[in-house]
Amino acid sequence: MQSSMEQFVLINSNIAMISVLAPNGSIYGSKPEKAVEIVQTINSIGRERLKNTHFAVTVSPETAKRTNHRISIVRYLSDLNLRNGREGYAKIDIYDRAFENMLGGISDDEPKLGTLVLSGNRILYNSDARFNEIKVQEMERLTSNFTQITNGSKRTLQLKYKDQLYLFSGSVNKVTGWTIIQFIPVHHIFDTFVNNTLNYVFFSLLSLIAALALAFFFHRYFIQPILNLCKSMKTMDTVQLSNVIPGSDREDEIGRLINSFNDMILRLKASRESEIASSELQKKAELKMLQSQINPHFLYNTLNAIHSISELHRLDQISVMTKSLASIYRYNIKYGDEVTIEKELEQIENYIKIQQIRFPNKFEVQYDVSPDVLHCKILKFLIQPIIENSFYHGLEPKGGQGLLKLTIGQRGQLLYICVCDNGVGIKEEKLKELTAMLQQNKHTPEEDTGRNFGLRNVHARIKHFYGNDYRMEITSNDQEGTSISIHLPINRELSSDENFGGR
Structure with a gap:
């Protein structure tokens, strides 16, 4: 295990050390001489906290300086056999330079937006190198305004440093518990606002001039010809479908639209003639369909008459058969192509009644x-x-x-x-x-x-x-x-x- 840890540390240059506290109390680490530090780190975090959160991020306690911090990530490991009292822990130490590289490094120039990361009263990361030049007491006084922020809350305020006003905004990271502070010189905000306002006014005037020029162009070359086309369409005799718009020699979309309109008139004339012919054929088809329904209606009414006579003479079987058969014919001519399963089952029961009367005790x-x-809907008589x-x-x-x-x-x-x-x-x-x-x-x-x-x-x-x-x-x-x-x-x-x- 120690060999595997050493190889993993060699592969990843951002990791300083890996150590594991096994359930049996054994300690393994990529640096055996320092692996015992995992016990101190676990005690400083608290075993109950690790059990509840599964992992925690902390700063090694021996790095009390403002720089060269070592970040430790500790994770609680439970026994797969679920035996009480058997638990382990794993710790990974990360170099502070890897932490700085992830956040963008430290700049010697004045950044437009700076970042501070605090662990309690300790500064873990400062993107503005100029702040590293001030004394510890001044830095603590500067950051003490953010040390009382709770999880999920934010705080924003203005502070003055070296006769320059800064805007600070701080919040607490829920995972690590660190306070993240971002700051920016107030004059940057003002300068950016003034520059953006001037650019907005300039581009607004430029856009307005361009919009007026485009409006004139579109009105002359596109809108006016379309308005003329609409006017001609309104004056068109819809009864005779006269071709009232003269042909256009324009080769753009407007010219093609005018020529297409004239072609559409010719197609509408042919379509109207075809529609009249189709309407006559449809009427003949509807008449034929109505004639074809005469026989089913006649048979349905006849069956109802037989049913009434059977009930009058107390001929129960004939009454049930005629009523069931009448329901089937009525079902055939009454509903469309699709019916519900409930309706279909009613007709199936009518058919079963007829067969059970014809063949008593033949089937169940x-x-x-x-x-x-x-x-649910299905096809009728399916x-x-x-x-x-x-x-x-x-x-x-x-x-x-x-x-x-x-x-x-x-x-x-x-x-x-x-x-x-x-x-x-x-x-x-x-x-x-x-x-x-x-x-x-x-x-x-x-x-x-x-x-x-x-x-x-x-x-x-x-x-x-x-x-x-x-x-x-x-x-x-x-x-x-x-x-x-x-x-x-x-x-x-x-x-x-x-x-x-x-x-």
Whole structure:
């Protein structure tokens, strides 16, 4: 350890000595003959203070002179085994010249801003060499005004030295406890103020003259042509979109702006004609959409009528089925493309009611839905086709009672949806075909009439709406069940512009 300390001291010329007091009481140091000084330094600082602050900075007590101080940094070391009574200390002594070099050295000339560093009544650093020439009593009288400053406080005052007035400002460093005093001759402040004021007045007048010249230049070459352009634009016949501004032969931005304005008039004429044509096509499309809604509305109203008649004749099963089916049709035509998970679950329950009436005691449904995601938005009819696929292709062919479980929650930053059944599962060849289909990034309308329409439709809607980073995954074992999961981005904002339809 002593060899390592000696090498470290040789590498760093600013360090005078390193010493360590081990937990067993042994003392090591780069200078063995002086290593025992660590005990005196620890006693002068206080062991309780070192335990509370972990380290302290102090001036070696034997350097009582005003110069050639040695700065000691002592750190408390605790035993890693946490045994009571076992503690150590490390001390690094730094040369005073290193301290002076860090603060900028000492100048023989009159500095504009000087610095004093005090440790109690002792001067550790003085950037102005002229102050080193005065007697100790005078220096102590000069610095005694700052020895009572507490941590976190500052003090500023004026003092006179050799018929020259100085402005002093002092504060206490919270780490070392040293008093840092900075001083500057008052005449420097006054001279700087006068010079800055004269420079400010000169540059203000110069800036004012330049601003007036620039204002005249900009008004003549830029502002006036723009004002003329604005005047011409106001007088333009907006109905006929007449080209009222004559062409400009200027090659700068103003000339290009005038010529671009004339070109814009021609584009607006063509755009207006195109807008009129597009408006007619849009009206035809809206009319076609309204016509396409007649059949769903008619069917919805018819189902409500059947529901009312069933309730009147106490045909409970028919009433529940027609009411659930009517809710599904109403859900289809009433809301927009996005709905909350809560709304989607209502329609899933309507579908489950219909299937449970058709196939009593055929299957059981379990819901594991986190309340935190009920207000998240997803595409409408995104889950129902998957449940329908699980029922018809998984549970119905199984025979006996089956189990269908719907899980919805949050995983990381994604919304997790999983439909799991214990049906007949999917054979390996069919599973490979479905996996290959879900890995495709292209979707054509002709595919909608083929096999696996429900899964393909859900997969295509996910890719079109959320992007290719989100898709559906299928895991299954033959005769053991199937699990279909979806990961989507979370959108907790409630839709404020859902497209409500009428009956």
